[in-house]
Amino acid sequence: MTVKPLALDRLYRPADLSRLAFATTADLEPIDGLVGQARAAEAIDFGTRVEHPGFNLFVIGPQGARMQDAVKALLVAQAATKPRPNDWVYVNNFTDPERPIAIELPPGRARAFQQAMHELIDDLQSALPAVFQSEDYQTRRGAIDEAFQRKQAEAFAALREKAGTQDIGILRTPLGFALAPVKEGQVVPPDEFATWPEARRQAVQAAIATLEKDLEHIVHQIPKWEKQRRDEVRELNRETAKFAVDQQIDEAKADFTDIARVTRHIETVRADLVENVAMFVAKGEEGEEGVDELRPGTPFDRYEVNILVTQDGREPGVPIIEELHPTLGNLIGRIEYLSRRGVLTTNFRLVKAGALHRANGGYLLLDARAVLMEPFSWTALKRTLRRGEIAIEDISRFIGLTSTASLEPDPIPLKVKVVLFGDRLLYFLLAAYDPELGEHFKVLADFENDLARTPETEAILARLVAGIAGRNGLRPFDRDAVALVLEHAARLADHAGKLSLVVEQLREVLIEADFCARDAAREVVARSDVESALAARIRRAARIRDRAQEVILEKVALIDTAGTHVGQVNGLSVTELGGFAFGRPTRITCRVRPGSGKVVDIEREVELGGPVHSKGVLILSGFLAGHYALDTPMSLFASLVFEQSYAGVEGDSASSAELYALLSALAEAPLRQDLAVTGSVNQHGAIQAIGGVNEKIEGFFDICRARGLTGTQGVLIPEANVQHLMLRADVIAACEAGSFAIYPVATIDDGIALLSGRAAGRRATDGRYPPDSLNGQVEARLRAFASIRRDFARQGGKDTGP
Known part of the structure; x- marks a missing residue:
């Protein structure tokens, strides 16, 4: 069958905007x-509405699909x-400061809640010093001190009086x-005391010994007193502090009586305030101004509230x-630290929320590759989803730097509903090597790369173009x-x-x-502007293509x-x-001789050919x-090679070209060099x-x-x-x-006939190809190789050939 060039309407399909x-x-x-x-929308709708654990989404698709x-x-x-x-x-x-309490x-x-507690402590910093400086408190405190001093x-005085009666x-x-x-009334010097009579000295010493016991008893009583x-002062302080604190605490509690955890915490704060009122009084006595005593790391932040997450002000x-x-x-989430006097310290106010x-309660969107690239993040995400709770972990403990x-x-x-985004290869690799993926991400949403082209879908895409232009503040595009x-x-x-x-590519x-x-000072984007943009994109990326064409x-x-040549054909690759694809011709040659039936792929022999290419050969x-x-x-030995190929070769798209070169070499039929070939063969x-x-077509066209x-x-x-043809305007x-044609x-018979200018030939009823056909000449050459090999064997030669 004679192959005819494609009609022009088969080379390019213009858009139909008739709708x-x-x-x-x-x-x-x-x-x-x-x-x-x-398909993806259905999966996303299902995944976001099902409430059971593990039904998180993994969204996959091509890069640039703007899936997020x-x-x-x-x-x-x-x-x-x-x-x-x-x-x-x-x-x-307050019981265990290293284990902060979470309140919902x-x-x-x-x-x-945070403001109420802040105002409570702020008010108490003024109120408590005032109460402890009040006349009533000072009077009662003075009475306690006076009683101690009097006792x-x-x-x-009693001891001194008793000693005085004995001249001691x-x-x-x-x-x-x-x-x-x-x-x-004067102390007797030791020298004078030594002159006293012995009896008198012994009497004085005995009296002193008795009085020393009384003095010792009094001295021992002083710490008890x-x-x-102190106990009486402490109780007075408690009573005074409770009097000052109760009203403030009750006011703070009033707005949260419906939240049991909050009221319990405020009661705990009440008890701690009463016990630790001294730091408020000390601060008031110091009278420092301009110091933020509620910053993290100060004594007063123990009463503050650390807001982890709030919906206040959100949609x-x-x-x-x-x-x-x-x-x-x-x-x-993480725990931050402050350096105080060269030591790192932390407290509950330095606990920070994570994504x-x-x-929580909504949706979390993550890029799968980004999660996998961060140490510990992927395992932490799976662990959190399995536990059903967020436990903040310090990374320094994982790596032994605590x-x-x-x-x-x-x-x-x-x-939370977690939505992971990634490419298909990444998802399939995770599915193969991480068995926990299916436990936590049960819903797959696979984005299509393309959609069928009809007048209806072209109308939809035109509206999508309008949407992209509008969102990005672009000029209107004409029809x-x-x-x-x-x-x-x-x-x-x-x-x-x-x-x-x-x-993203369209955008x-x-x-x-x-x-x-804009450069052309047009208010509406014309077709010529789109053509210029497409040409500029190619020109920016085409340096390597141009150098490849230059060496040809x-x-x-x-x-x-x-011209023509036996055993030689122009293949296309x-x-x-960097996202820019271009085609270029490559010379493929073949040499044949009698042998053991082996077709040698030189690319494979030198390990430049990939497995798919080797399969094609x-x-x-x-x-x-x-x-x-x-x-x-x-009884054939044939060698096939991509001439001047110094890098790896993969794929089977040149297998038909290799077969044409092989048939040409066997039939000794020249092939046209003004044609290039692409296509695999079975x-x-x-x-x-x-x-x-x-x-590929455009690559050969550019050389021609x-x-x-x-x-x-x-x-x-x-x-x-x-x-699949959507060729450039210059090719069309x-x-x-x-002056150019696409066939x-x-x-293989159609292709070899076009390349050689000779009919391929079909087997007749006798099972033979016509002698003058190309297939007939191939078969005759193979029989001749077999005959040569038989003759060689009869002559006693040892077949060690290829």
């Missing part, structure tokens, strides 16, 4: 959200219909009290939190500009019958087209675009670097064995579809155009790839002028 009547996108109703994502924005827009509507979650605060644990409050009440004075005096020395004989005084509904930097601390706290006391705050019950954007979306989808849903084109229109045009890399042996000389052992000789067909189009040049592509123009090929 929309508009001049510019300003006339269109914008559309946002999940366009063409019915689309899902967030869908969640906003659902979040607004749900009641706001409760507030959470941490307060001091109704939405928006945390701020009022002490009376005891010493009580002396106060630096070392304490001492007893000594006196005469006429002092303790009694109705549950929160939607997106954490872009999910470190362990940012995810589950899970802020999203050098100071830390806290163990009360865990907070967790009720022809929108049409080109839709056609570019089909090119991005690598399919004339589909439209890409990778929104970039729209922004750049708007820039071109300078004949450093050998590629023929005219695609290179993608091995298929060639199956094709030969099943099509030629069926009654004769395969063992039955059917040409199969490949990727990057547009880039640079050397001069002859009118005979073209590209053979698989027939199945015709539906060349095809229209008859759809269904079988």
Whole structure:
């Protein structure tokens, strides 16, 4: 069958905007959200509404699909219909300060609780010193001190009187009290005392010994009296403090009688205030001003309230939190420290909320790759979801760097819907290697890369373009500009019958087209602006492509675009670097000789060929064995190589080109060098579809155009790839002028006939190919190889060949 070049309408499918009547996108109703994502939308709706544990979402799709924005827009509507979650605060644990207490409050009440406690302590810092400086307190305190002094004075007076009757005096020395004989009110010197009669001295010494026991008893009583005084002062302080505190505490409690945990905490504060009133009085006596005594780390912050999460001032509904930097601390919360006199200290006021706290009751959006890249975050997230509560963990303990006391705050019950975003490969790898993934993320939402191209879907995408332009503050796009954007979306989808849903790529084109229109001082973006933007994008990224074409045009890399050659064909490959893909021709050659039936892939032999490429070459042996000389052992040695290829080769898209080169070498039939070939082949000789067909055609076209189009040049592509064609305008123009052609090929026979200019030939009723057909010559050559091998064996030669 003679292969005809494709008609022009098969090379490019223009947009059909007949379903929309508009001049510019300003006339269109914008559309946002999940366009063409019915499957994903259904999964997201299910995952966000099911309440059971483990039914969190894992959203996957292509990069640039802006999945986060689309899902967030869908969640906003659902979040607004749900009641706001409760507030959470941490307060001091007066029994065990290292274990702060978590208290749950109704939405928006945390701020009022914090303010009430702040005002309570602020008021008491003024009220308590005033009460303790009052006349009543000072009088009662003075009475206690006076009673102590009087009791002490009376005891010493009685002892002094008793000693005086015996001519003995009580002396106060630096070392304490001492007893000594006196005469006429003066202490008797030791020398004089020594002259006294022995009997008198002994009597004085006996009296002094008795009085010393009395003095010792009094001295021992003084600490007891002092303790009694302190107890009485302490009780007076309690009574006075309770009198001052009770009214303030009752006022603070009045607004929270409906919250039992809060009232219990305030009662605990009451008891602690009474016991620790001294620090308020001491502060009042110091009279310092300008010092914030309620900052973290000061004695008074024990009575403060640390708001962890509050709904005060937020929109109705549950929160939607997106954490872009999910470190362990940012995810589950952290404990901060203050340096005081060279020592790190902390308390409950330095407990900080994480994303899970802020999203509690609502939705938490995380990038899966970012979570996995942060140490401990992935395991902490799974552990938190399994426990159903948020426990703040200090990362320094995990890595053995704890050098100071830390806290163990009360865990907070967790009720959150986690939405992870990632690419498909990452999800499938996690599913394969982390068995816990299915336990915590049971709902998969898979975003489509594209949608079927119909007039209806083109109208939807046109409205999406209007929405992107509006959201980004771009100029309106006219009808022809929108049409080109839709056609570019089909090119991005690598399919004339589909439209890409990778929104970010379209957005970039729209922004750049708007820039071109601004430079041209146009208020409306025209088709020419979109063309300029697309051309500029290619030009910025095409340096490597241009260098690759340059080495071909300078004949450093050998590629023929005219003439014929035996065992040589132009294959086509695609290179993608940094998101830019381009095609380039590669010379494929083949040499044959008699052998043991082995087709050698030189790329594989030197480990430059990947497994898929090697599979494609091995298929060639199956094709030969099943099509030629069926009654004769395969006695062929063939070597195939990508000439001047110095990097790895992967994929089977060149397998048909390799087979053409092999058949040409066997039949000694020259192949046209003005044609290039792409397409894989199976063992039955059917040409199969490949990727990057547009880039491959354009890559060969660029070389031909640079050397001069002859009118005979073209590209053979698989027939199945015709539906993917969305070629550049210059390629279409060349095809229209008859200077270039695209040939759809269904079988190897069709392709070899076009390349060689000779009929491939079919087996006749006698089972043989026509002798003058190319297949007939291939079969004859293989039989000749077999005969040579048999003759060699009969002559006693040892077959050690390839």
